[in-house]
Amino acid sequence: xxxxxxxxxLVVLTIRAGALNVLLVQRGIPPYQGEWALPGGFxxxxxxxxxxxxxxxxxxxxxxxxxxxxxEQLRTYGAPGRDPRGRVVSVAYLALLPDLPAPTxxxxxxxxxxxxLPGPCLAFDHREILRDGVERARAKLEYTSLGAxxxxxxxxxxxxxxxxxxxxxxxxxxxxxxxxxxxxxGFVAPTGERRTGVxxxxxxxxxxxxxxxxxxxxxxxxx
Amino acid sequence: xxxxxxxxxLVVLTIRAGALNVLLVQRGIPPYQGEWALPGGFxxxxxxxxxxxxxxxxxxxxxxxxxxxxxEQLRTYGAPGRDPRGRVVSVAYLALLPDLPAPTxxxxxxxxxxxxLPGPCLAFDHREILRDGVERARAKLEYTSLGAxxxxxxxxxxxxxxxxxxxxxxxxxxxxxxxxxxxxxGFVAPTGERRTGVxxxxxxxxxxxxxxxxxxxxxxxxx
DNA sequence: TCAAAAGTGTTGCCGGTACACCCATGG
DNA sequence: CCATGGGTGTACCGGCAACACTTTTGA
Numbered sequence: 001x002x003x004x005x006x007x008x009x010l011v012v013l014t015i016r017a018g019a020l021n022v023l024l025v026q027r028g029i030p031p032y033q034g035e036w037a038l039p040g041g042f043x044x045x046x047x048x049x050x051x052x053x054x055x056x057x058x059x060x061x062x063x064x065x066x067x068x069x070x071x072e073q074l075r076t077y078g079a080p081g082r083d084p085r086g087r088v089v090s091v092a093y094l095a096l097l098p099d100l101p102a103p104t105x106x107x108x109x110x111x112x113x114x115x116x117l118p119g120p121c122l123a124f125d126h127r128e129i130l131r132d133g134v135e136r137a138r139a140k141l142e143y144t145s146l147g148a149x150x151x152x153x154x155x156x157x158x159x160x161x162x163x164x165x166x167x168x169x170x171x172x173x174x175x176x177x178x179x180x181x182x183x184x185x186g187f188v189a190p191t192g193e194r195r196t197g198v199x200x201x202x203x204x205x206x207x208x209x210x211x212x213x214x215x216x217x218x219x220x221x222x223x
Numbered sequence: 224x225x226x227x228x229x230x231x232x233l234v235v236l237t238i239r240a241g242a243l244n245v246l247l248v249q250r251g252i253p254p255y256q257g258e259w260a261l262p263g264g265f266x267x268x269x270x271x272x273x274x275x276x277x278x279x280x281x282x283x284x285x286x287x288x289x290x291x292x293x294x295e296q297l298r299t300y301g302a303p304g305r306d307p308r309g310r311v312v313s314v315a316y317l318a319l320l321p322d323l324p325a326p327t328x329x330x331x332x333x334x335x336x337x338x339x340l341p342g343p344c345l346a347f348d349h350r351e352i353l354r355d356g357v358e359r360a361r362a363k364l365e366y367t368s369l370g371a372x373x374x375x376x377x378x379x380x381x382x383x384x385x386x387x388x389x390x391x392x393x394x395x396x397x398x399x400x401x402x403x404x405x406x407x408x409g410f411v412a413p414t415g416e417r418r419t420g421v422x423x424x425x426x427x428x429x430x431x432x433x434x435x436x437x438x439x440x441x442x443x444x445x446x
Numbered sequence: 447t448c449a450a451a452a453g454t455g456t457t458g459c460c461g462g463t464a465c466a467c468c469c470a471t472g473g
Numbered sequence: 474c475c476a477t478g479g480g481t482g483t484a485c486c487g488g489c490a491a492c493a494c495t496t497t498t499g500a
Contacts, residue, residue, distance in 0.1 A: 002267070002268040003226035003227070003228065004226070004227045004228070004229045004266075004312075005226070005227070006227045006301070006312060043227075043301070044225070045225040045310070046303045046310075047303065048301065048302050048303060049299065049301040049302075049312075073298060073299065075296060076272065076296065076299040076314050078229070078266070078271065078272040078314070079271050079272075080269045080270065080271060087268070087269075089227075089229060089272075089312075091299050091301070143366075156479090157479085157480090158478080158479080173463070173464070173465085174478085174479080174480085175464090175465080175479090175480070175481080176462075176463065176464080178479080178480060178481090179480085179481080180462085182480095196471075196472090197471085197472090197477095197478080198471080198472065198473095198476090198477055198478065199470075199471060199472080199476085199477040199478030199479065200469060200470040200471055200477080200478060200479040200480075201470070201471065201478095201479080202478080202479060202480095203479085203480090379452090380452085380453090381451080381452080396490070396491070396492085397451085397452080397453090398452090398453070398454080398491090398492080399489075399490065399491080401452075401453060401454095402453085402454080402489095403489085405453095419498070419499085420450095420451080420498085420499085421449085421450055421451065421498080421499065421500095422449080422450040422451025422452065422497075422498060422499080423450080423451055423452040423453080423496060423497040423498050424451090424452080424497070424498060425451080425452060425453095426452080426453090
């Protein structure tokens with residue numbers, strides 16, 4: 001019945017240089033000043049939780065285009081003592097975004113940067129939150145079309161395949177991947193345009209409407 | 224940065240008479256006095272969230288044997304205005320339990336009872352929470368061995384099959400179901416005993432160790 | 447010995463993997 | 474015309490649904 005303070009913390013993932021990266025901020029104020037942490041902050045008085053997550057993402061990292069990617073609630077962490085400032089409960093969110101220009105540090109952060117996993121030591125219980133977020137992202141890619149959240153608005157099938165290969169550290173057969181993705185209803189939508197480069201030009205696609213697909217859409221290869 | 228109050232609310236599901244049922248309490252105090260609601264209450268000052276869920280389940284319903292079933296965090300609901308008493312954020316939990324003797328009403332509830340879905344109108348945003356909980360339960364039964372959480376400590380394969388049939392309102396082939404469940408590693412463990420009745424005695428099983436099984440373990444039939 | 451429920455063997459189908467092959471462009 | 478990457482056709486293989494069949498009890 002006591003009073004709690006509420007924060008949102010964000011596990012922001014993207015693909016950079018063929019590997020899964022997480023967005024971290026360097027704390028500019030105590031506690032844990034100078035250490036790396038997940039971006040986040042206190043929920044405002046009359047603010048919805050989802051809105052707080054979007055706001056913190058923008059304020060602390062300069063990322064505005066959430067619509068391009070994917071944002072969902074991950075889990076709530078409320079162990080007593082997880083924050084030295086007192087009883088602070090954190091609602092964690094998971095964000096999947098296309099690779100963006102270097103983030104800008106916000107008000108409470110002295111720096112914001114992408115880190116390849118597993119990343120450095122983290123403040124609070126953020127290591128645990130990050131682990132849960134990555135696990136959720138890996139799992140969701142198996143039975144949803146969320147891999148496309150890591151891609152820009154228009155992308156080739158090869159780019160989408162690179163996402164799955166990075167998240168699972170595997171290689172997938174390009175031919176079978178192409179067939180699977182283009183024949184599964186609601187996964188991707190063709191734009192009609194093509195991107196030229198070395199070799200035959202690749203058709204460009206947008207994200208399809210479907211998000212959760214009933215049969216598992218793709219599974220990490222066993223090798 | 225303001226002060227919040229924190230509650231846990233529980234979506235407690237079981238199978239009764241071949242159908243999915245939810246445990247509801249009739250509110251004994253305002254707001255929404257007299258209406259049905261999910262069991263739950265305020266988190267104590269130095270209490271972990273999971274501990275609060277276990278405590279509320281016991282206090283409001285008399286259910287103590289959580290170890291027999293399954294309890295997991297579902298989602299957190301924090302829209303401003305969801306509670307007329309002020310800014311109250313609720314961490315919802317999902318519990319799957321074997322069918323138990325009629326629950327006893329606790330301190331803040333004038334009655335506690337099982338309701339077949341979809342159940343009556345509910346206080347607060349509990350209708351939404353219930354919908355999310357049922358959806359999660361249905362989804363998890365597809366790719367985990369959690370169906371056994373609805374069964375008592377020892378059960379027959381036919382009883383376990385009845386769980387899946389109730390949750391998905393389908394019929395499953397008894398022969399194929401038996402094979403699938405007994406040959407999948409970690410799903411069930413034989414006790415060596417048998418339960419006699421009409422027809423050939425059925426072998427008794429306990430829950431296996433595995434919870435999340437990588438390949439989807441079972442899917443609702445199409446008919 | 448019959449009904450009823452438990453449990454096993456077998457077949458055919460469907461979907462996925464592996465891989466040969468064709469297409470379209472730049473150099 | 475060759476290298477490079479995009480995209481299609483097809484054969485094999487494993488898992489699952491369907492269902493015939495055997496086992497074990499009570500009445």
